[in-house]
Amino acid sequence: MNALSGEQFVSGEELAKQAGISRTAISKHIDSLEDYGVEIFSVKGKGYKLANPVSLIDEDQLTRSLNNRCFYFNELPSTNAFLLKHVNELASGDICIAEYQSAGRGRRGRSWVSPYGCHLYCSMYWKLEQGMAQASGLSLVVACSLVKVLQNFGIEDLGVKWPNDIYLNNKKLAGVLIEMSGQADSECHLVVGIGINISMSQSQGDKIDQAWSDLSANPSCPGKTELAIALQKQLHQDFSTFELQGLTAFLDRWQQVDVFLGKQVKLLMGDNQIDGICRGIDESGAILLETDEGIKTFVGGEISLRSTS
Template identity: 90%
Template sequence: MIEQWGRKREILTALAGGQFVSGEELAKQAGISRTAISKHIDALEDYGVEIFSVKGKGYKLANPVSLIDEDQLTRSLNHRCFYFDELPSTNAFLLKHVHELTAGDICIAEYQSAGRGRRGRSWVSPYGCHLYCSMYWKLEQGMSQASGLSLVVACSLVKVLQSFGIEDLGVKWPNDIYLNNKKLAGVLIEMSGQADSECHLVVGIGINISMSQSQGDKIGQAWSDLSANPSCPSKTELAIALQKQLQQDFSTFEQLGLTAFLPRWQEVDVFFGKQVKLLMGDNQIEGICKGVDESGAILLETDNGIKAFVGGEISLRSAT
């Protein structure tokens, strides 16, 4: 496996300049045959990397592929980072090893074969194109303490992106991050433990870095990525800043609860003060979004007053 990905990484490095490189030149650089190069190219395409192949010119990346700098990552963090070229799911990996972890440890993969989003949805995870990162945390007071934590994660991510100069960001309850009113990132929190005792928490984050149109067509909603943003940091810098911000904000959350983050949430809530509808199974309620309360429930103003709604099966949509 190491040798297999080592060759593929060499090929991606050779193609990183954005120009066509002949199969002969790639073979020479890698010290393998042109047939072997062709097989590695085919395999990379199977992992979601789009590569132009033109007879007489060679190969060229259709979109930039940015890989994590593992050395920079480990030098910059005081916690363990488990880094893989491919995994079924970064969340699943950490959940499997919770008893061996320390709060703040992270897992990053360049490709997920079974990436997951909220409500069991799949998360499009082509190799090297985006950031797929999960962080472990332990809540001593149990699952009951985790109420509203997904909103904290969304606020943390927005703060990190803003620190790099990225603007026009917003959050959509409970934990989607938007750029220019299109989905940029999502959060999936999974837990194991008891309601009122030690609880193991894994926070998974997927951020679109460089999305091709064919990948985007699989998503089924309006999306955005960071590729055209002049302030876009490297994927490694983003991962480092995100781990540090999450660790800081989780510590604050444990001490002060969600209340400390409500002003930050309201500043970037894309639906605050707007007409929205909540979809709950076969039921639908319309009203004006009034933000969230101290537990993370969304507040909706209707003719009957303001009421709080919370639950993993609720979807929020614009009513206009």
């Protein structure tokens, strides 16, 4: 992979020599990389090179830098699914990272485009002693954590879209999927999955049904390993604060980056549409809309937010 990361094309013959395999085997490896969503330029007489940079996690640096356990894989169906399968063996703050997810998921069962090595696919485990009821609003905390980490790296023009999408230059940069198991009023296992676009190829981007952004053109773009380390530490800190103070401690942080705050919006709930002005969120994480009937709160599964403009 490193041999293809430079500015110049590399011939199949040279790749075969470096890898100690035949040119036919190189051709098969190139085809398999494309199956994993890695776009490769191939020019007859010149050879190959990556269309977009691919950066892999430095596992040694990752494990040295964090106090929690780090599960790192080249390929997994889903980092969330892996942690959910092992909740009884985990401690709060343990993370799982994969370079490729064959069954990555977003909210509402949508697939998450997960080309190999191009983005950060990370999940973190947390145990809530007071049960699922305590988790209300936690997805908004995750969004605040992500924004703070990226801002600390010098990335600007960030925003959040209720309930937990992260935007860069008004295009989706990252998403969050929280899954739980346990009881409503006793011990609850929580897994927080995060996908951050780092270097999206156009062919992969064409599979996404909304405007997207990535970090590749940003001069402040951090290394993927450094980003993963900073994210785990920020989530650990913010989750500890959330357990003690609830969402109240994060209302100001959310309001500062809410992309729809004060704007005319429409809220879609199944076949119903509610029009109003976004007035932020309440202490439970519900969205506040100023309607003709006054300010109302909305929360729940099939809700999406769209600007009327």
